[in-house]
Amino acid sequence: MWFMQPFDMLRVFLILTVSAMAILTIPDFDVRADAIDDILERQRKSEHPDTVDLIASARAGAPAAQAFVGQALIEGRFGVVDVNLGAELLEKAARSGYAVAASDLAFLHKYGRGVPKDIAKATYWYEKAYEAGGICAALELAYISQAAKPYDGNRAVPWFEKCAVGGLRVCQERLAYLYLHGRDIPRDYAKSLRWLLEAVKPPDYSGGLARLAALQTLIGVQFENGLGISRNVPEAIEWYTRAAEADDSDAQYALGRLYEAGIDVPRDVGRGVEFFNAAASAGDVRAQYRLALAYERGVAVPRDRTLALKWLILALADRGPMSDQDAQLLGPFPRSLARTQRDEAERDLVRLKSELNSDQISAAESL
Structure with missing residues (x-):
């Protein structure tokens, strides 16, 4: 139908299945029937008479039709906006136990759309919607x-x-x-x-790949640290790897840390630095600091003090450090340098600048 969005089709299906029963057993109907008759007549004369059956079903008392027509009137989909009548139809359908109508009515009261804003009424109708299966x-x-x-x-x-x-x-x-x-x-x-x-169960995850990767990383954190389950680093690496493949910098940093140190996996410093580089390029300050140390010491990469200075500058350009107490409280979850780490990085920065010439410093600052 001309005015329908894809989500409307389910409502139409429900309307067609219940409208016949509603017509045979018309309930008491205290919504303004004359106003609905006016809309019926207008639609009969319009270029879109296919809406007539829906409106007639609403007048006959079919809750699904009442909800549909009520929302259409509120949104002006019949060529006229009538928020009051739309709200009346929604309430009628909601009182019949139709969850969609109760939720729509609650939304109106929650945000004051055409009716006075009333959180108590919104709460009431959302509770009714939940009781009806919404x-x-x-x-x-x-x-x-x-x-x-x-x-x-x-x-x-x-x-x-x-x-x-x-x-x-x-x-x-x-x-x-x-x-x-x-x-x-x-x-x-x-x-x-x-x-x-x-939350991450297949087959589908509707929150987007980045969101899914963030959840997979948190699962990895729990397995790595034995939080709520026996510690299992290989299982953690599986979760981190899934997330890292979706460019999650937290997972990339975690993998870099594990491979660099050889924690419950064969030590592979080169692979660890690769993960640090990926995370650092995405803005992870922890990885930037670790990458700076790798370049300064020539660990798994050619020694390059200019690049080391570059990554130190970027790491220290991040927001202020966490206190050591906050870092301890967050445990495996911090995303910034702790105070002690930042102090060490600042000392490294001063030392490197004192040991490099002005051209090297300018090059690092421009990278």
Whole structure:
């Protein structure tokens, strides 16, 4: 149909399957029937009379049709915008237990679209949508709970758990992060790993390759450090490798560190430096510092103090250092240099500049 988006087709299918029953058993209908009749007449005379059956089904009381027509009126898809009538139709369908309508109505109240903004009403209708099987409503309720004042992150966790159990990957990711970092709930590495593994399950991941790679890296971190599971570096390397192939700099840095040191894998400094180079080129300051040391010492690469100075300058151009306390708190998760590392890098920078001539320094600064 001329006005339909792809996501509308499911609604149309539902409308066609329930409209006949609705016509035979017309429920009490307190929405303004005369207003719907006006729209019916207008559509009969329009160039698009194929909408008439949908509107007639809505007038007859079919919840799916009411939800569809209500949203169409709000968006002006019938050539007229009538937010009030659209909201009335959505509410009628929502009161019949139609989850899509309840979610759409909650959205209107949450953002004040054509109706007064009312978070309490939005919460009510999202809860009704969830009770009717609308799993996405649990995510909205989690967001509303997080935004409530005074802030209490614990209120959102049960809703994140509900939508995570229901299979929403965004909820599985969010729950994994909460447990991983101990945000709003006690840190629980076993639960964070459980939800990370759920979130990256095939066949499809809708969050994009970069997002998938970031999750794979976190799984690698947990296996490498024995967080919530027995330590297993070979398993960690498998996860890091998947993520590194998608250009995740955290994974590249982790692989560089493991291969350079030969931690539970055959030592391969050259391969480690290759991973440092990839991560450093992507802006990872930890890798930039390690690469600077490799060039300064001639480890697995020809000694090149100009390149060493270049990478030191880039590493130190990053935002301020973490305190040693923060670095310890973050454990395997820091992305910046700790205070002690930065102090050492600054000393190396001063020393290198004192040992190089002005042309070498200018070359390093221009690279």
